[in-house]
Amino acid sequence: MVTATIQNLGHWTLSLFERMGRASIFFVRVLAAVPSTFTRPRLIIKEIYSIGVLSLTLIIVSGFFVGMVLGLQGYVTLVDFGAEESLGVVVAITLVRELGPVVTALLFAGRAGSALAAEIGLMKTTEQLSSMEMMAVDPIKRVIAPRFIGGIISMPLLTIIFTAVGILGGRFAGVGLLGVDEGSFWSQMQANVDLVDDVANGMIKGVVFAVVCVWIALYKGYEATPTAEGISLATTQTVVNSAFAVLGLDFILTALMFV
């Protein structure tokens, strides 16, 4: 009984290391394939379209509503202290530092990450990847790397758009609906948001989350068991693991950047 438990623990630990090792090797192989992919920008543009442009509607609508909710909730709290002029700061800091990168990453994992994993998993199941290898085409170079670059270009852009649209949403709720003074909304924001400390750090988060989300999605698809069940498992795991990774990393990055 005890031996069995310890054996299970040992098995679990070893398989954890094995998965981490496989994921790292996969990451290095993708990185090695990145330079040669830049010689075929058409592939990358096509991926930016399907990963980035098609996620735009989701990102813009969500950003606007998240900003509006921040504006409403912030107003309700601030008005008790007679500090509703600070609404702009509250909305901007929250979006730029935290909600922009994190919510974009979570939406991205659900919208684009799952699609990537399913697509590559199906390619593997229908033996498209192995046929490429037969024809001496490296699937990492032809299939994985363009998606990797496309994702890493798209997601930081989506983060910026989400943040900007969110601030406009906060302005709509605060200034448009609740009657906060427009001048102090923007001027307090400008006085308290720093380009390097806040905006640039938020963008760094966006880039880090992009790498993590795209890596998880591509790896899960590439390593999927080639069955219908395997693809569904890979898709689910992509979203779940991305969410854990993003939220965990966000805590670490916030601790490093803002404390």
Add this chain to the structure above:
Amino acid sequence: MTTRFIEIMVGLFVVLGILALFMLAMKVSNLSGLTRSDSYEISAYFENVGGLKVRSPVTVAGVRVGQVTGIVYNSDRYEAQVSMRIGVMHDYFPIDTTASIYTAGLLGEQYVALEPGAEDDVLKTGDTIEFTQSALVLEEIIGKIVVKLTSG
């Protein structure tokens, strides 16, 4: 779905991203702040700066003319040295100008308020404002009131 359409959409996407970044830089943060070329720096010594922070506003008659660029403790004078950057279009401060630290609203942020004096000479880069009034520290005032109440 032609290649042309995809490329146009990706181009629009990138333009949208750059516009959003531009908005974050110019409208949300204060990139459009004062640069070295269109401003001059003066400093003032305060006994207590309270909650004044770097980048706090510097105002004259309530109008923002510059910002605080540095706060350090000067061990020779046992006072805090506050450096301020003022826009060149506001270069008419007499040398007997007074600098005070006030609070915007009851709980608002603190700022430096300049009150022009009457001398003919004006402050230039590197000059120091001699007349200053420190920030009001709530605990000190409460302390004074308590002393007054108990002594009387």
